[in-house]
Amino acid sequence: MKLLLDTHIALWAAKGSANLPSAAAALIGDASNEIYVSVISLWEIGVKASNGKLDVTATQASTVFDICGYRTLDINRFHIRTLDGLAMCPGHKDPFDRMLVAQALTEGMTLVTADAKMTAYRPTTRVV
Numbered sequence: 001m002k003l004l005l006d007t008h009i010a011l012w013a014a015k016g017s018a019n020l021p022s023a024a025a026a027l028i029g030d031a032s033n034e035i036y037v038s039v040i041s042l043w044e045i046g047v048k049a050s051n052g053k054l055d056v057t058a059t060q061a062s063t064v065f066d067i068c069g070y071r072t073l074d075i076n077r078f079h080i081r082t083l084d085g086l087a088m089c090p091g092h093k094d095p096f097d098r099m100l101v102a103q104a105l106t107e108g109m110t111l112v113t114a115d116a117k118m119t120a121y122r123p124t125t126r127v128v
Helices: 007-015 022-029 039-050 058-068 077-084 095-107 116-121
Strands: 002-005 034-038 071-073 110-113 125-127
Touching (some): 007 022, 007 039, 007 110, 022 110, 034 039, 034 095, 039 058, 039 095, 077 095, 095 110, 095 116, 110 116
Parallel strands (some): 034 071
16 A cells, blocks of 8 residues: 655654554554655645754655655645645645645545544545
């Protein structure tokens, strides 16, 4: 299965954080799954690092994700087209998350997240 990790899941997994839900750890640890991190997540990390909300830079995160064996998912025009048709869910307006959902839909991936607000995007999104 192709899994696209939400930003917080990718960071928790890479750090070996206790915050990582066991269901997410099991999915990531399953060698039959292909694990992806989007450049959108790297952008989000960069924005949050520059605002002082994260203590890791996008460059550092990218290096660690590479070491973890995560594949990088670039953005393309088909992802944007899917985003154009993606309905806004009440109470959820995060532009980074919406782009991740659009990428997962376009690429036939499952987006792995711990964000309960993302349940509206099921079955593409798996909240763990």
